[in-house]
Amino acid sequence: MPESGHTWRKSFKGEPIEAAHVRLWTAGRVKHPDAPLIANELYIAVLGSGAPVIDMTLSTAGPRIRITAEGPDPLPLLQSHGAGWAIVSGLATHTGLATNQRGLWAQVGTSR
Template identity: 70%
Template sequence: MPESGHAWQKAFKGEPIEAAHVRLWTAGRMLHPDAPLLAHELYVAVLSSGAPVIEMTLSTAGERARITAQGQDPLPLLSTHGPAWRLIAGLSQSAGLTTDERGVWAQLGARP
């Protein structure tokens, strides 16, 4: 039986002030308590690349949730191996770089 879920996508300006909007937007759509902080960290990872627009995608399937932040250009190494990456890895079940290397994603499991 296929898993049902929802998906949301929104473009945010590549400006630090938008991080607060990313957290609020995420909190209004995902019930997992770590989702807003995780979305914030993913947004900031892509923001550090200088992207003028960051596309955020939230998707749910059963007990799982996936958050993706993507810019227009390939991300620098620091975006996926910098200090914030340890926090992203600690909050998620798995995380990584998108196949086109323009974004980062993280997957959350069932609520703790």
């Protein structure tokens, strides 16, 4: 039986004040206690690259939640492996750099 899920996407301005909106938007859609913090750190990492707009995506599939933050340009190495990355990788089950190198993602929940 296939797992059902949902996907939400929203573009946020590339401004520090928007980080609070990212956390609230995430908390309003998924109920994992670490999801808002993970979304915040992914947003901040892409923001640090100077992106004028950051696209956030939340996707669920069964017990899993995937959070993605993506900007318009490839991320510098510092943004994809900076200080916030330690927080994300400590809280998430799986993490990575998007194949187009413009974003970062993290997955929480079981890894079945």
